[in-house]
Amino acid sequence: MTLDPSRLAPMANAIRALSMDAVQAANSGHPGMPMGMADVATVLFSQFLKFDPAAPKWPDRDRFVLSAGHGSMLIYSLLHLTGYAAPTMDDIRNFRQLGSPCAGHPENFELPGVECTTGPLGQGLAMAVGMALAERHLNAQFGDSLVDHKTWVVAGDGCLMEGINHEAIGLAGHLKLDRLKVLWDDNRITIDGDTDLSTSEDIAARFKSAGWHVTSCDGHDFADIARALAEAEAADKPSLVACRTVIGKGAPNKQGGHNVHGAPLGADEIAAAREYLGWTAAPFEVPAEILADWRSLGAKGAATRAAWEARLVADAQGAEFMRRMAGELPADKGAARDYMASLVAEPPKVATRKSSEMALEALTAAIPELVGGSADLTGSNLTKTKSTDPLTPANYGGRYVYFGIREFGMAAAMNGMALHGGVIPYGGTFLVFSDYCRNAIRLSAIQHARVVYVMTHDSLGVGEDGPTHQPIEHVMSLRAIPNLLVFRPADAIETAEAWALALKESARPSVLALTRQNLPPLRADAEMKSARGAYRLKPADAARKVVLVATGSEVSLAMDVAAALEGKGIGADVVSMPCAELFDEQDTAYRADLLPAGTLKVSIEAGVTLGWQKYVGDGLTIGIDTFGASGPADQLFKHFGFSVEAIVPKIEARLAA
């Protein structure tokens, strides 16, 4: 379609009508953004976006990210109007109702046309950075013929005001991700009122300072929008288009004010809007001619996709590309097996962050889609391997990202990389700073994204850096997040198992909580015992009275405690529990066998005790329920009661009680 305002305006009004009617029907939702950005979105989808509604997961499609996720009716309207199989008009009628894929915020697991789950402000744009990064990386590996697409983002003032925005655009600017194009809904309204209530920033200048191309347009002038988008498309940098819009455009009495942001317009205003827009169709009806214009857009994409598929078939790397995009690991597991065999042959005494590095050496050599990084703690997290060259603008084919001191931006970018497909991202920081990226970890879990978080310095073992750097509540807090595996391995073999299990999970993220300090080897077998989440490391010698359950660095302490108890004739099992979530998934018999009734169960973990009652019932919980302190690690463990001398008497007292 050529740029014909007389046809584009009704197309945009279809978005407006669907949005206001759906929000009204739900009596809940956000009409302001979809109505304000309808014109921009119409130009984007008509003239610029590469997509094929018949193939939502076509690998070389452009990615469209609605970072301002509360304006979800914009994307639902677009997907329906352009002819995606979902959402149907019935789905839209049921906007925000239980069971409708048209959820309050766009959810990637509800609709194939939704690239990522958005709503938590700022993260959509930050995920888009990861998508644009994955695109350049795969382009470097597979060439323009297979990988040549853009990532388009619609972002609001909230996305730009959030701290993560600074991290995201800094990373994108530094890496010169020129396929990233951000359309900023510059409506000068936030929930509390005019943006000047809380901000005075020169946003264009800020983006320029981060190495971005910046332009602007009248967001209600189709020609000007097209001019700006073309300029952005041509820029050799990531690009910000400030689209000056009127929030709620089309609602004649409410547009331009903050009351149109997040509440239904009401029947009267909807009637007024229909008149104002000249929209005569009934709610949830789109006149055939307008719908036809929308549906015609897919044809261009279908042809482009067909050409791409022909190239794919002819490409020598086509099969490998599709394997990676499908998220299937290489069939050959030899490297992992060899590495495990080397551990079994000679179990090393190393920190689990070190054994993570050793595992990664083998894994990154064998799995080319593993792309790693760290938030400026490479030498501490031990995340870089010989196989992973730095990923830079001069070498997008590199596999190691210096994410900078940007934990939240890193985590969100990893989500975007995983959702883009073709890469499996992992990234490191100190466990205590999981706080900084916690909501992105949560979004990994919500989105079923295979992201591996390498969180080192996982306890008091941090030592001298003191309470701000010693995770106390973090392991348990992460266990509280649904659909997330939290591994806390006890030695090199469990660490190798954790890596293998994390990578096998195609629809769940994992956190690896790893020590700074060396740990003695506890096993010398390749039986993948961590797969059951917990297992009996040592059965009682004397008659079993006690079951010690421990994780990570405290498993060897539990072994020492058990030895001391056995020395007193008290039989004690030691259960290592590297992953509580996997243990919870075992059958009742297995769980009851490991944690049998009639024994005193004792948890030992250098973190909060809250939560351990789930496994030890009214047994003992050995942990730390205060903040830590600054001092050498071995002294701290003793100081806070993690010693045989401190624990054994507590157990004896309970047995005697």
Add this chain to the structure above:
Amino acid sequence: MTLDPSRLAPMANAIRALSMDAVQAANSGHPGMPMGMADVATVLFSQFLKFDPAAPKWPDRDRFVLSAGHGSMLIYSLLHLTGYAAPTMDDIRNFRQLGSPCAGHPENFELPGVECTTGPLGQGLAMAVGMALAERHLNAQFGDSLVDHKTWVVAGDGCLMEGINHEAIGLAGHLKLDRLKVLWDDNRITIDGDTDLSTSEDIAARFKSAGWHVTSCDGHDFADIARALAEAEAADKPSLVACRTVIGKGAPNKQGGHNVHGAPLGADEIAAAREYLGWTAAPFEVPAEILADWRSLGAKGAATRAAWEARLVADAQGAEFMRRMAGELPADKGAARDYMASLVAEPPKVATRKSSEMALEALTAAIPELVGGSADLTGSNLTKTKSTDPLTPANYGGRYVYFGIREFGMAAAMNGMALHGGVIPYGGTFLVFSDYCRNAIRLSAIQHARVVYVMTHDSLGVGEDGPTHQPIEHVMSLRAIPNLLVFRPADAIETAEAWALALKESARPSVLALTRQNLPPLRADAEMKSARGAYRLKPADAARKVVLVATGSEVSLAMDVAAALEGKGIGADVVSMPCAELFDEQDTAYRADLLPAGTLKVSIEAGVTLGWQKYVGDGLTIGIDTFGASGPADQLFKHFGFSVEAIVPKIEARLAA
């Protein structure tokens, strides 16, 4: 002292010597920053900073915030050299040892001269924004005579790269906090290597875009430093001084490289540094003449303080000012009592976010030091009251801060406000976005800061906004943070109690988890039952077999469940537990009486079940261990099993087992 380089250089070298020797002795720490910033710090303390070592808590002192907290030897050196009672040289000798106040990172609870705990990057500067805000606010209320000081910050590249930096400087620029002066240690080195590994930002341009004054200096040229600091001091905006420094300056072979950042220099390099610097004194010795120059600096501050104290005595508002700075609440509690009486007389059926607003109306009218705000959710969090006018550059005396979409920045600023003293900050966002500011909440707890977090929309009750906006794991995850009170009140009376208890805690932060949806009143007494954390709301009628323990919106459900059980002849207590932490502090008898052995204990909370085993043992935990969904709230509660129909059969089954 006049600006005499021949005397300033040895003073700066004293910092360098103490820093490298202390790190060496500890075999742990960060020499690079203190050595690099020694010259800048010497000029700051000699010529600009208003301080009196004899009175570390003098209210009108300048605040000095070492945002780059890993360089803690800088502040320990400065405090000791200028003559603060602590740290002593022995404390410095024991740098990073268990029991020394010279912890790995500066801790406000260890040394009176440390204004705030820093180390988690970016948060020192963001707390400084809160301090500068509190200063302007108190200045507006008490005048130049009592309040007229600056906040000086030393920040590193990490502080500037973190996302929170964007939020902090945006807020400071918007509020024109011209008493905030940031000295950026521009050494172009991060842990991973040169800053250009991960960033290409034009930092000066970014700060200018946020409304800041920016200048720069050679960080090793005393005259140039003094020129830049004077320029910054005179600026009518918040100011950034880019101090171009050499990291580890003085270590001739290691300076300027990233290996000097966070590891001891080693004996050889320390010897070389001594020679390079012409420093002949033994470790932990400072030549008398140099020490005398340092100690002389305090005299100026002592005179300034004496003059200030004379003004304080003469000031009609002096006593009120000192009451606020001491953190003592007004003696007259009449307003709170009257409000509680009105609730008892006519208990309302409202959302707890609404009853929080009602409580705040009374409290903000009675407690002038309460300063509120919200991260752009004022109308949702219901945090603004009639007594609290907007705090703006035109009206710093206002008491309501439009923090903008800056959750982390808001929380850190509140920490700074609380630590500055004279104000008690509270601020709102959605509970799910406690994730965004989680590490600042943790820092509230570490720092013993009285900050009240008003976290609304606390469960599935969020409804249509769906899983990204529905807290599932958040209440329990917050309970895992030490030294933090988490209140989840069940009705208007419990909400009023929660507010009273939160404000009474002078050394602990509190989170109030509040509902979006209306809740029925459950009590009509003013007995402050929440003070014990949990209490028996309803005793069993029939013989007690069941104890239902619930919080917040699920307490009324528990009452309904109990009624249904009693209808079947099953006696059931209902225990409301608005604050688990306060309950944990009760004596054994009280706790055992509420949760007696021999009963089936059942927790009901619309969040993860992990953790509830602590209270119900092997009883039942009714909760939600998956993410939520988008739909009307009442349907969601039913869908996820929060109904009498779903719960009663589970209890009966367990009783029958």
